[in-house]
Amino acid sequence: MFYVSSQIIRSLFYFLQRQGLESEKLNSLLAERAHYLDDTCYRFPVSDYESLMCFADTQLSKEHIGLLFGQSLKAQNWGLLGHVALVSQNLEKALQHAQKLNSLVRNIGHIELVHENQQCRLSWHAKETINHYMVDELFSSWLSFAKHCCQQNAELALEKVQLTRKPPSPLCMQTYQHTFNCPIEFNAAINCLIFDEKLLSSPLLSPNPELEQILLSQAGDVTPHTDYINELNAFIASQFPYIPTVEQAAHQLGFKKRTLQRYLTHQQLSFSKIIDIQRKQHAKQMLLQGFSVLEVSNKLGFSEQSALQRAFKRWYQTTPKKFLNEHSF
Secondary structure: OOEEEHHHHHHHHHHHHHOOOOHHHHHHHHHHHHHHOOOOOOEEEHHHHHHHHHHHHHHHOOOOHHHHHHHHOOHHHHOHHHHHHHOOOEHHHHHHHHHHHHHHOEOOEEEEEEEEOOEEEEEEEEOOOOOOHHHHHHHHHHHHHHHHHEOOOOOOOOOEEEOOOOOOOHHHHHHHHHHHOOOEEOOOOOOEEEEEHHHHHOEEOOOOHHHHHHHHHHHHHHOOHHHHHHHHHHHHHHHOOOOOOHHHHHHHHOOOHHHHHHHHHHOOOOHHHHHHHHHHHHHHHHHHHOOOHHHHHHHOOOOOHHHHHHHHHHHHOOOHHHHHHHHOO
16 A cells, blocks of 8 residues: 655645645545544555645646645655755765655655766656656655755756656646746656756755764664555555455555465564554544544444444443543543
């Protein structure tokens, strides 16, 4: 299952609020998963990102909304990857870290850096077909990082941008031209930024080799194993109220069924346990949000309301009704 970090979804949520969209409508697009916006360990299915962007495009008539969102991001919005990038020696080092740690932020694509005749081609390749918003966000946020985090004497001009999307409307075209300030080829074969390779040696403002190594060590502790668990969590959450099988989950991760089962056993988990944990977390948050016990039961795929009540008592040693009484203000 392809996912996006909660840091990105939360940043997008509040960015769209600042653009004038109502939080209630944004919450409805995320459904019960809206309760996890502040959970830094949570991973949202890519479909949530796409839904928010498509809604914003429609409501605001801004097909370039991805560019604007990317410009609003700071390195810290990328989580651990952002902190590593900030203390890197130069842009090349920051990009190398981004290639290795990109899955901490999203796992739907990979970054490629190719040197050709004193030029560099920095491209992003999606693993499945998605809208243009994410590419726009990535490219504009990378440029924003370079402009704000490099020393002032760095030359950051692009030579060309290639985008697979079709040409935007004339009004939106102005935003693309202003963002990239170079020739732009639409309907291209790949999404990439082309620039002089000298740009890679541009020094960053706050290099710190010691802190860089500490952060990289921390990153090594959370990848790749936690990525698999995050993928499972995102997949299961996106399927509710349907409860997927272990075979379907294994297919999403590119595993065989037995391989996934062995991996989970090694992590002292099981597929049924992960589903149970997801239901436990969602049930609590949904009740606090005001959903009825029947609604929670239906949305989380329980066979009947009494099944949820039994599970809830097992999880929290109390009934949903008593739980709400204890947490009402």
